Amino acid sequence: MLTVSADSVSELERKLFVAAGAELHTGQWEDAGGVALDPAAATPVLAQCDILDGLAKELQVVDTVAFTPMGDHRMSAGFVTSVGALSRVITRHLGADVMRGQRVAIRGGGALAACALAVAVEFSAADIFLIAPPTGGPGSAIAAAHRLGIDVTTIMTGSPQAAESPGAVTIYAENELAVQSPTGTVTGMEVLVARVVDQLRLFTGANPDEESLLATALAAVDN
Secondary structure (H helix, E strand, O other), X not given: OOEEEOOOOOHHHHXXXXXXXXXXXXXXXXXXXXXXXXXXXXXXXXXXXXXXXHHHHHHOOOOEEEEEEEOOEEEEEEEOHHHHHHHHHHHHHOXXXXXXXXXXXXXXXXXXXXXXXXXXXXXXXXXXXXXEOOOOOOOOHHHHHHHXXXXXXXXXXXXXXXXXXXXXXXXXXXXXXXXXXXXXXXOHHHHHHHXXXXXXXXXXXXXXXXXXXXXXHHHHHHO
């Protein structure tokens, strides 16, 4: 049975792993079959990974650690699945062109905002605004923008300019990833479920039923 170390993530995420057939691991994370992390709290894990996926290295954000046997050692690889999860849900519900040539506002300045920034770049946003406190350092959206060579306009949270979104599309990236656009919305729960699905794919190579896990998440919230 797959064991997942998921101490830093929400209770809902832990329920989703259990619903998918995983067992929650409570010991050292190096002994688990996989590790699920809150991106905002995972910066120290970067140094513990033997290797980082290209995007995780660029953003300096990790939300998943998978292991590969290497003789008598298990190599740990850090990934950031939040980016692909957000991208996939946006494409499914809003279309691949929802940000193309648009002004995009990202509310948040930490690791989730760095993930949102990568998605805005992927979807060919014309202008990107960060509405956030002056947050810098590894794993922040500002640091990610510098590493990616992306020009962004920063707006201080609480300022008059931040009262109304300067973008046609707004990505909320403070406590969860969600999107509001003229053509519809993407909820944080949908992105969370997609992230868990991608993490399980990395851990097992299997393709979990995303609709079933979304139903589990909705039922857990209703109860």
